[in-house]
Amino acid sequence: MRINQIVNVDLVKQMNSAVVYKLIDQQAPISRIRISELSQLAPASVTKITRALLARGLIKEVDQQESTGGRRATSIVAEQKAFRTLLIHLGREEIVFAMMDLSAKLLTYQHFNLPDVQNLPQLEDFLLAQLDKFMVDNANKSSELIAIGITVTGFVNGKNNLIENLPYFELAEPWDLVQRLEQRFNLPSYIGQDVRSLALAEHYFGVTKDCYDSLLLRIHRGVGAGIVINHxxxxxxxxxxxxxxxIQVDPLGKxxxxxNxxxxxTVVSNDAIENKMQQMLEDGYQSKWLSLESHDIEAICKASNKHDAVATELIEHVGVQIGRVLAMSVNMFNPEKIVISGEITQAKNTLFAAIHKTLESHALPSFVKNTPLVVSELHHEDVIGAFALVKRALLDGSLLQHLLIE
Ligand SMILES: [Zn+2]
Known part of the structure; x- marks a missing residue:
């Protein structure tokens, strides 16, 4: 009973600190009085929490002229440059290391091809050895490293943080990479599936900031979606x-x-599109802009933008298939916005026209009517999702609490 009470007091403190930090992060510059009004916390509590945040360097005071008169009021902003995060992405074919400060500014970036490994211990050894080197190379930064964010192309168990599945080989048992990293670097670490984390990043920093509910479709080497519901x-x-x-779109397909x-x-990933174009060219389709030597996804998008018939036909076909699957998703979730992320958005005009047309004929008209289709505006798509996981931990209080009790 007593233990529960202590835990609850800590939890309340953590939540109150998080509420204050979140207001400062999102509404800065903001005064203590305004924080108190918006959070409905007593001014004395706000003063106490901001004192702790100031002492830890997580926020700073700025002098701000009040618009209504000459009186100067002290406002608060979140400190972003003094802290940095280590970001790791384990993709289908690559490993990425990066660091960002708390404004999501990229400080350093390194990319490796996935090594030719046969089992998990080999992969883990490679990863940790490269990471040790990366940490040494980037040790002389003036900012404080506070957390690690990791995204994985594969399945991650959100309850115990174990990686349960990777696309490139069978895991004999779930992989506790988070624990290995926390032990090695003594930093709180946060892990998530890559496309779901990207949807969170889009919500924090991108085009779905203004939405409660949104759907992000990522088309790259594979195809995945992230659904944001009520933020x-x-x-x-x-x-x-x-x-x-x-979702199956071609019962006689690849x-x-x-x-399955x-x-x-198998129809709309970058590889699938490039392979299909290769086949079309081999079959004698004529293109002014594309050849057997040059038909990667960028070239195909460019050709489509120049109204090349072959490229346009392929992009339209891709748009229709995407539209059919999006229509099912729209009928299920009725998102306020659909975001498409990936190289294929370079052929936006043709692609979106085909998706729109298919959505209109396959989804509930009243759902589709007010659902904008937009291109992701995020940069550094491979690591911004990992940063979003760290950001979430700051905003929900878990990382904040860790920093405050150090
Ligand atoms: Zn499949």
């Missing part, structure tokens, strides 16, 4: 949702990595 990434009790890349046939991913 939070929808994870589900079973931890993984949004695998719309594995075999997918998942084992004709998944959306």
């Amino acid at each position: 939070e990434v929808f994870q589900g009790y079973r931890n993984n949702v949004g695998e719309i890349g594995h 075999r997918c990595l998942c084992g 046939v004709g998944c959306l991913e």
Whole structure:
């Protein structure tokens, strides 16, 4: 009973600190009085919390002229440059290390091809050895490293932070990478699936900032989606949702990595589009802009933008398939906005026209009518999701509490 009470007091303190920090982060510059009004915390509590945040260097005071008169009021802003985060992305074919400050400014970036490894210990050894080197190379930064964010192309259990599945080899048992990193670097670490984390980043820093509910479709080497509901990434009790890349669109199509046939991913991923174009060119389709030597996704998008018939036909076909799957998702979740992320958005005009047309004929008209389709505006798509995980930990109080009690 007593222990529960202590835990609850700590939890309340943590939540109050988080509320104050979040207001400062999102509404800065802001005065203590305004924080008190918006948070409904007593002025004395706000003073106490801001004192602790100031002492830790997480916020700073700035002098600000009040607009109504000559009186100067002290406002508060969040400190962003004094802290940095280590970001790791484990993709299908690559590993990325990066550092960002708390304004999401990229400080350093390193990219490796995934090594030719046979099992998990080999992968972990490679990863940790490279990471040790990266940390040494980037040790002389003037800012304080406060947390690690990790995103994985694969399944992550949100309850115990274990990686349960990777696309490139079978895990004999779940991989506790978070614990390994926390032990090695003594930093709180946060892990998530890459596309779901990207949807969170889009909500924090991108085009869905103004939405309660949104859907992000990421088309790159694979196809995945992240669903944000009421400002939070929808994870589900079973931890993984949004695998719309594995909805079947072609019953007679190609075999997918998942084992099924004709998944959306086998038709609209970058590789699928490039392979299809190769086949069309080999079959004698004529293009002024594309050749067997030059038909990567960028070239195909460029050709489509120049009204090349072959490229346009392929992008339209891709748009229709995406539209059919999005229509199902719209009918299920009725998002306020749909965001498309990936190289294919370089052919936005043709692609979006095809998606719109298909959505209009396949989804509930009243749902589609007010649902804008937009291109992601995020940069550094491979690591910004990992940064969003750290940001979430700051805003929900868990990382903040860790920093305050150090
Ligand atoms: Zn599949």
